Amino acid sequence: MSIQEKIIAAALSGVKELYGAEVPEKMIQLQETRPEFEGELTLVVFPLLKTSKKAPEATAQDLGAYLTEKCPELISKFNVVKGFLNLSIAAEQWIKLLEEIEHNPKFGFLPVTEESPLVMIEYSSPNTNKPLHLGHVRNNLLGWALAQVMEANGNRVVKTNIVNDRGIHICKSMLAWQKYGNGETPETSGKKGDHLIGDYYVAFDKHYREEVKQLVAQGMDEEKAKQEAPLIKEAHDMLVRWEQNDPEVRGLWKTMNDWVYAGFDETYKALGVGFDKIYYESDTYLEGREKVEEGLEKGFFYRREDGSVWADLTKEGLDEKLLLRSDGTSVYMTQDIGTAKLRFQDFPIDKMIYVVGNEQNYHFQVLSILLDKLGFKWGKDLVHFSYGMVELPNGKMKSREGTVVDADDLVATMIEDAYKMSEDKIKKLEGITEEETREIARIVGMGALKYFILKVDARKNMLFDPEESIDFNGNTGPFIQYTYARIRSILRKAAEQGIAIPETLPTNTELSEKEISLIQHLNGFTATLRQAGADYNPASIANYCYELVKEYNQFYHDFSVLREENTDKQAVRLALSSAVAKVVKNGMSLLGIEVPERM
RNA sequence: GGUUCGGUAGCUCAGUUGGAUUAGAGCAGCAGCCUUCUAAGCUGCGGGUCAAGGGUUCGAGCCCCUUCCGAAUCACCA
Numbered sequence: 164m165s166i167q168e169k170i171i172a173a174a175l176s177g178v179k180e181l182y183g184a185e186v187p188e189k190m191i192q193l194q195e196t197r198p199e200f201e202g203e204l205t206l207v208v209f210p211l212l213k214t215s216k217k218a219p220e221a222t223a224q225d226l227g228a229y230l231t232e233k234c235p236e237l238i239s240k241f242n243v244v245k246g247f248l249n250l251s252i253a254a255e256q257w258i259k260l261l262e263e264i265e266h267n268p269k270f271g272f273l274p275v276t277e278e279s280p281l282v283m284i285e286y287s288s289p290n291t292n293k294p295l296h297l298g299h300v301r302n303n304l305l306g307w308a309l310a311q312v313m314e315a316n317g318n319r320v321v322k323t324n325i326v327n328d329r330g331i332h333i334c335k336s337m338l339a340w341q342k343y344g345n346g347e348t349p350e351t352s353g354k355k356g357d358h359l360i361g362d363y364y365v366a367f368d369k370h371y372r373e374e375v376k377q378l379v380a381q382g383m384d385e386e387k388a389k390q391e392a393p394l395i396k397e398a399h400d401m402l403v404r405w406e407q408n409d410p411e412v413r414g415l416w417k418t419m420n421d422w423v424y425a426g427f428d429e430t431y432k433a434l435g436v437g438f439d440k441i442y443y444e445s446d447t448y449l450e451g452r453e454k455v456e457e458g459l460e461k462g463f464f465y466r467r468e469d470g471s472v473w474a475d476l477t478k479e480g481l482d483e484k485l486l487l488r489s490d491g492t493s494v495y496m497t498q499d500i501g502t503a504k505l506r507f508q509d510f511p512i513d514k515m516i517y518v519v520g521n522e523q524n525y526h527f528q529v530l531s532i533l534l535d536k537l538g539f540k541w542g543k544d545l546v547h548f549s550y551g552m553v554e555l556p557n558g559k560m561k562s563r564e565g566t567v568v569d570a571d572d573l574v575a576t577m578i579e580d581a582y583k584m585s586e587d588k589i590k591k592l593e594g595i596t597e598e599e600t601r602e603i604a605r606i607v608g609m610g611a612l613k614y615f616i617l618k619v620d621a622r623k624n625m626l627f628d629p630e631e632s633i634d635f636n637g638n639t640g641p642f643i644q645y646t647y648a649r650i651r652s653i654l655r656k657a658a659e660q661g662i663a664i665p666e667t668l669p670t671n672t673e674l675s676e677k678e679i680s681l682i683q684h685l686n687g688f689t690a691t692l693r694q695a696g697a698d699y700n701p702a703s704i705a706n707y708c709y710e711l712v713k714e715y716n717q718f719y720h721d722f723s724v725l726r727e728e729n730t731d732k733q734a735v736r737l738a739l740s741s742a743v744a745k746v747v748k749n750g751m752s753l754l755g756i757e758v759p760e761r762m
Numbered sequence: 763g764g765u766u767c768g769g770u771a772g773c774u775c776a777g778u779u780g781g782a783u784u785a786g787a788g789c790a791g792c793a794g795c796c797u798u799c800u801a802a803g804c805u806g807c808g809g810g811u812c813a814a815g816g817g818u819u820c821g822a823g824c825c826c827c828u829u830c831c832g833a834a835u836c837a838c839c840a
Contacts, residue, residue, distance in 0.1 A: 189779080197782060207781065209820075219820090246820090247782060290840080327840070444840095471838065480765075481836085488838040495840050524766055525835050549767080552833080588802070607802085619775065623768065624833065635802055637788040638775080645802045653799050694778065706776060709787080720795095720804045740799095762802075 166256050166686060167193050167204070169237055170230070174206060177229040184214045195683065201242055202249030203683050209246045219246030255670040257682040258735065262668055264685060264742040270749070271689040273317030281511055282318040284310045284548075286518035287436070290327045291423045292336045293361035295430050297553050297568035297627060298520065304616050304755060305550055306518040307436040308701035311753040313516075316696030321510055324438045325502055328420055329445040334401040336360050337415055338394065339367035349422050355429065355571065356422030370394055433574045435609070435755050440509065442502055451493050451501030454537055455486045463536045474533060484529050499530055503539055515541050516699070521549040521622070548699055551624035553616075568629060573612065577633065581608030584635055585762065592761050599761075606757045607641050613756050614640030618705040638709050640756055643747060646712035646719075647758040650744040653724050657737055660725070664738045669731040677718050681739060684711050688746050692753075701754060708750040715743045 164172075171191045178186050192207040208215075208222045215222040220243055227241035227248050239253040264270045286306020289295060295303075306322070314320045340347070340363045349356045371394045378388035389395070404412045431437060455472055458464045464474050464486060472487040486497050493501070506512060517527060527547035534542025555568070582604035589600050611633045618638065619625050635641040657663070674682075691707040694700070724740060727733040748758050 192779085192781085194778085194781080199784095200782080205782090209781080212820095244782070330840070332840080469838090482764090485838060490838080492838085494838070498840085520834090521767070522834055523840095526840095528766080551768085554833095584802080588800085591800080623775090626774070628774090634774095634789070637802095639788085639802085641802055642788095645800080649800055649803085656799060690778080698778095702776090703778085706787090709776090713787085716803060717805095719799080723799060725799045762800085 165689060166237075166252060166260070167690075169234075170204065170206070170250065173230055173234050173237060174226060177226050177233070178211060178214060181225050181229060182215050186211065186214055190214075195687075196249050198680075200244060200247075200249050202251045203679060204250045204252060206248040206250060207246060208248055212246075222246075223248035252679075252683075254672075254674055257674060257679060257686075258668045258670050260682060260686055261735070261738045261742050264745055265664060265738055268745070270746065271692050272315045272749075275314060275317055275319055279317050279319045280513040281321065282313050282514040282516060283321045283323055283506060283510060283512050284313065284516045284518065285323050285325060286310075287324045287431075287438070288327065288519070289324075289427060290332060291357075291360070291420050292332045292364045294355070294357040294426065295570040297570065297573060300434065300570050300573065300612075301550060301553050301616050301625075302518055302520070303431070303434050303436045304613055305548070305621055305701065307434075307755045308617055308704075308753060309516065309518065309548060309699060311755065312692070312695050312699075312701055312704065315692055315753055318514075318696075321440060322438045323440045323442060323506070325442045325444060325447070327444050329405065329416075329448065331398060331402050332364070333416065333420075334398045334405065335367040335371075336364040337412075337419055338398050338401055339363040339370070340419065341415070343370075349425070355426040356424070357426030357430070358569075358571070359426075360419055360423050367394065367398075430570050430574075433571070433609075435757075442505065444498060444502075447502040447505055448493050448498045449501065450504050451497035451499070452487065452491075454500045454504055455497055458486075458533075458537055474529075474536075476529060476532060479532055481525075481529060481532075484533075486533075496526070496530065496533070499526075500533060500537065503534055503542075507539060512541050514544070514546065516546040516548050518548045518550070521551055523547070524549055546699060548621065550621040553627050554624055556626065556628050568627070573629075574609070576629075577612045578605050578608035580633075581605070581611065581635070581641075589762065595761070603759050603762050606759045607635070607644060607762060610640030610644050610751075610756045610758075611635060612640075613754060614643070614705060617701055617754050617756075618709070620702050621700070640751075641762075643708050643712050643751060644756075644758050645762060646715055647744055647747050647751075648760065648762040649719065650715070650740045650747075651760045653740055654737070654744070656725060662725070662733065662737065664741060665734050668735055668738055672729070672731045672735055674735070675722070677714075677721060678735070678739060681711075681714050681718055681743065684714055685742055685746055688750065695753075704750050704753050708747055708754075711743060711750075712747060715740075 170193060171188060174191045175186065175188065178184065190210045192210060194205050194207065196202040196205045206226065208219055208226065211222055212219060223243040223246060227243060230238045230250065231241055236253055237256060238250050240251045242249050284306060287299065287303050289299060310320050310322045343366055344363065347359065349359055352359055371392055374392040374394055375388045378392060379385050383391065401412055405416060455464060459466065459472060464472050466472050469489040470491065471485060471489040474484045474486055476482060476484060484496060485494055488494060519527065524547065531542055531545050534545065582601065585600065585604050585607060589595060589603055615633045688707065691703055695703045722736060724733060724736045727736060751758050
């Protein structure tokens, strides 16, 4: 039971005893006390006035007196300012909290059991015709962090990925490779597979535009030229052959996709993300059709004269939506229905979360309604975890204008920058090897990148300035990592000097204001984690970690641990430092960010 | 035009279910602090009509309405 829960329970019985009325738990409003007032937690009594039939001050006075008298082990003293009852928490509560954090490696986490709700999270969802870029990086980091947060809140999480591995865009790369590739492979070219394929996708576009230009010069209408260009016709032809299972096309498709997957795996590994189950669109794209036919029979959808199938969503305030083309083939929406069907066969899904950019808000609004109509129990309440675009200083990322920030380049640059930045600092550390220095640079560089992206509210568009790169000072990943390394250094030295954290901490030492406020922050981790889970908001964890280490750095500056002569005080400070390190490590780990022992 | 989401300091962002005369950080700028547990740190200074107006109430950056600005979307593309 947390300190807050204890106080709320005590206050409830206080209200009952004092005023003879049971009030709902919501009426007890507890919040952190403003720094300018004495106390740590504040009970706002305004909601209770109707019950007490007294003035705010008198009500607060009544409750304060009750709490200090009945629960001295919980509340040491109180003061009243207007309708605010400021409570000072008894020191032993804080000490107990430190002990709990010291002994519970999963402080704040809820356990996951067989009965826990099953949450499936789809994220990443790349196309196999080009390498991952900055937008994918945001998606992957958010998806991974969200999965960790949901799991820490007591959900069984299945991380999934739907790979868009078929379609005309894939054929374009394949065709270009056939025409201009001369049998080039990742091995012969030395390129990562996804980059190699991406280059041919670009090559296709270049030649294709050339053809269109020529046709237009010969007097053809541009729209028509785009359809009549020989390359695009060939690509369409290839798509038809793919759908007919043409062995040659399928063979090439398989080979080239495997190159891409090998490349993706490297990028995923560098980003520290992974999946429990990967779906391929080539397997799922036919499944949706069946579901749509089913919906058609049940009268949810209707067929037009040309044979196309539509859903009429005007009653829901939306438009009509195409589900099957007049030639009977699937569209994007149909495929998502098909994927949903397969997933539900594979897992007893309670909650489905799609991590997909906000440009698809409409799509998911529609998908939710359709899945619900088709009888998926989680369809209605599916969560579209919609995130904003990553913008560059001079506008958006456009592959055609060459303003794409490549994921692999970005990762390499961050690590390189961290290395340059760290070199002189890390070398000061004793007995450090080049290999360790590299590893620290990797952790710090990735930490900077991940924190930079995850600290901002996912819904908002964010600005990414590659020129200025990412800060290593202030509200950044490295700042948090640095604080962690500092604490670890203290703990190492303490161990060397034979100073250990006692099993039971002394409760008679007086805590300074700074120490109390630090412990209070630690206490807030649980609530932050719950909120992050309820709101699907990893950013709040990031900001929590920042606040915590900022506070710790102030403590670090003003108080010494190892030079403290009073052994009781020293024990508490050591436990406090250790607790901050543990919570920081856990919090950062929820974001997929590692923390170094030294830096 | 419809729908959805945003608008908080020069810049990048926090701001719990509405709470306390003075709305917070970081960056950038200026000024201090390393024979002392890691200075990627700490301390101080300046910087705001919370887009605008109205409403709800003991109380609004937060809730409701209107307006302005920005983004996304409304395809037989994915």
